[in-house]
Amino acid sequence: MRVLVTLDGNVADPDQPQIRVDDLGLMRGDGIFETVLVVEGKPRELDLHLNRLARSASLLELPPPDRAVWEARVRQVIDGWSWADSPEMALKLVYTRGIDGGDGTPTGFALGLEIAQKVRDQRRDGVAAVILERGFDSGLAERAPWLLLGAKSLSYAVNMAAGREAARRGADEVIFSAADGVVLEGPTSNLILAKGRTLRTPPPNIGILPGTTQAGLFRAAERAGWSVKIESIGLDELTDADGLFLASSVRKVTRVHTLDGTRLPDSTALHAELTALYESEY
Amino acid sequence: MRVLVTLDGNVADPDQPQIRVDDLGLMRGDGIFETVLVVEGKPRELDLHLNRLARSASLLELPPPDRAVWEARVRQVIDGWSWADSPEMALKLVYTRGIDGGDGTPTGFALGLEIAQKVRDQRRDGVAAVILERGFDSGLAERAPWLLLGAKSLSYAVNMAAGREAARRGADEVIFSAADGVVLEGPTSNLILAKGRTLRTPPPNIGILPGTTQAGLFRAAERAGWSVKIESIGLDELTDADGLFLASSVRKVTRVHTLDGTRLPDSTALHAELTALYESEY
Numbered sequence: 365m366r367v368l369v370t371l372d373g374n375v376a377d378p379d380q381p382q383i384r385v386d387d388l389g390l391m392r393g394d395g396i397f398e399t400v401l402v403v404e405g406k407p408r409e410l411d412l413h414l415n416r417l418a419r420s421a422s423l424l425e426l427p428p429p430d431r432a433v434w435e436a437r438v439r440q441v442i443d444g445w446s447w448a449d450s451p452e453m454a455l456k457l458v459y460t461r462g463i464d465g466g467d468g469t470p471t472g473f474a475l476g477l478e479i480a481q482k483v484r485d486q487r488r489d490g491v492a493a494v495i496l497e498r499g500f501d502s503g504l505a506e507r508a509p510w511l512l513l514g515a516k517s518l519s520y521a522v523n524m525a526a527g528r529e530a531a532r533r534g535a536d537e538v539i540f541s542a543a544d545g546v547v548l549e550g551p552t553s554n555l556i557l558a559k560g561r562t563l564r565t566p567p568p569n570i571g572i573l574p575g576t577t578q579a580g581l582f583r584a585a586e587r588a589g590w591s592v593k594i595e596s597i598g599l600d601e602l603t604d605a606d607g608l609f610l611a612s613s614v615r616k617v618t619r620v621h622t623l624d625g626t627r628l629p630d631s632t633a634l635h636a637e638l639t640a641l642y643e644s645e646y
Numbered sequence: 647m648r649v650l651v652t653l654d655g656n657v658a659d660p661d662q663p664q665i666r667v668d669d670l671g672l673m674r675g676d677g678i679f680e681t682v683l684v685v686e687g688k689p690r691e692l693d694l695h696l697n698r699l700a701r702s703a704s705l706l707e708l709p710p711p712d713r714a715v716w717e718a719r720v721r722q723v724i725d726g727w728s729w730a731d732s733p734e735m736a737l738k739l740v741y742t743r744g745i746d747g748g749d750g751t752p753t754g755f756a757l758g759l760e761i762a763q764k765v766r767d768q769r770r771d772g773v774a775a776v777i778l779e780r781g782f783d784s785g786l787a788e789r790a791p792w793l794l795l796g797a798k799s800l801s802y803a804v805n806m807a808a809g810r811e812a813a814r815r816g817a818d819e820v821i822f823s824a825a826d827g828v829v830l831e832g833p834t835s836n837l838i839l840a841k842g843r844t845l846r847t848p849p850p851n852i853g854i855l856p857g858t859t860q861a862g863l864f865r866a867a868e869r870a871g872w873s874v875k876i877e878s879i880g881l882d883e884l885t886d887a888d889g890l891f892l893a894s895s896v897r898k899v900t901r902v903h904t905l906d907g908t909r910l911p912d913s914t915a916l917h918a919e920l921t922a923l924y925e926s927e928y
Binding site: 366368378379380381382383384385386387388389390391392393394395397423424425456458460465473475477480496497498499500501504507508509510511512515517518519520521522523524525526528529543 | 648650660661662663664665666667668669670671672673674675676677679705706707738740742743747755757759762778779780781782783786789790791792793794797799800801802803804805806807808810811825
């Protein structure tokens with residue numbers, strides 16, 4: 365099942381062409397997106413997703429997204445979905461710079477999609493990850509905002525290529541490292557490190573996206589007595605953790621069971637505890 | 647005027663939607679492109695463009711483009727253009743990974759466009775450029791092929807953002823620098839440095855695109871007795887040059903008259919000489 369609503373509120377057919385060839389979102393990857401998990405009609409962390417959409421728009425100097433309009437489109441897609449048939453939806457919000465040489469009107473749409481079986485399997489079984497160099501140091505994002513390091517842009521070819529490199533190495537996922545030896549993020553997820561009763565994730569100002577799923581988990585964990593910290597994580601700390609997790613909307617909190625080909629200590633029980641905490645938020 | 651032909655040979659209306667919302671070219675910037683200059687019906691450096699398209703496809707692990715098919719589409723667009731009305735065309739070749747979750751068939755099209763007045767002005771008047779950090783060292787491309795540094799991908803949001811940063815600094819163009827102090831390229835052009843009777847441009851293996859216009863100029867210049875070198879250029883060499891030029895298909899060989907706000911030595915005569923050499927190739 366798929367449900368498509370354009371930014372101006374029209375329900376459209378996702379099997380038919382809807383985008384012009386000269387849309388800058390296509391021609392230049394010049395646009396932004398969010399992926400929201402919706403469970404039984406309830407969007408998770410919608411406020412944080414819309415905050416991040418606004419932040420990405422600001423970094424790309426796109427017109428500020430109209431929050432009320434996007435909320436209405438989200439509602440339309442949710443209302444058009446058959447929840448009895450499919451209790452979960454990945455809801456993409458896409459917002460581009462519009463037509464090349466046009467009047468500056470952005471292109472936008474909300475698209476509800478099924479969640480792939482592979483993702484469901486990874487939620488349950490965990491993933492093998494490899495560390496791949498991302499090529500920049502953790503100070504670059506603040507020094508060079510034109511590199512858009514904290515924006516969730518449509519220019520994701522590198523993130524996709526990293527996934528193929530992981531597959532070539534027999535793994536499912538990637539953890540990007542910075543040139544100065546700290547951990548960044550996954551291509552489409554945030555890294556969370558658990559040790560003792562503390563959860564840590566790297567700070568957005570090193571050139572990564574602020575996590576929405578990570579934020580939900582950290583709220584719940586803190587309420588349950590965990591210590592939660594947003595601070596740099598050195599690469600050398602990864603193998604010393606009680607558990608590594610990749611958090612993203614559709615994958616929720618996914619366990620990393622293998623890092624660079626080496627099996628990590630069993631974090632199954634920890635994963636169950638964190639998943640229960642995460643779910644308790646909704 | 648605009649002429650659009652899809653990869654399967656259909657003439658299509660560029661004012662109507664032709665692309666689905668779930669095309670990976672749009673959703674992930676996951677595709678590649680080329681821009682070919684066509685003058686009075688003759689495409690310039692088409693072989694080099696198609697070579698580069700094939701190289702980009704290989705880096706992104708896209709199905710190898712069928713050269714004969716692309717040549718036929720180029721011919722169709724050229725045949726559909728009114729050369730009497732408009733003697734120059736920018737011909738975009740776009741090739742994406744196709745529909746997300748589809749059967750792997752790429753999306754492709756060839757789109758003929760007018761050349762913007764701004765570009766024509768810059769050919770004549772030259773540009774002011776600023777040096778912007780690109781954030782990686784010149785060894786990264788070979789070390790980390792998943793970063794796609796030598797591919798002409800659709801993920802160009804950073805290149806566009808760099809242009810906006812240049813405008814904010816009162817300039818027209820950008821010259822990207824590597825972390826180790828060497829010159830890379832412009833966001834949509836190659837840098838050429840002239841000193842004495844030598845032309846130099848940086849090598850593609852440091853993470854930049856091999857230039858098609860630069861290649862044409864170098865062939866002509868070498869025949870005319872210039873020495874041409876593909877070798878690293880240090881940032882400190884830029885202000886010591888007789889002339890700096892940004893080469894791209896649609897802008898041809900454009901003179902840089904100002905660098906980081908400082909007027910460079912007048913290279914008008916040199917520009918005229920190099921432009922004549924470049925034009926002599928076609």
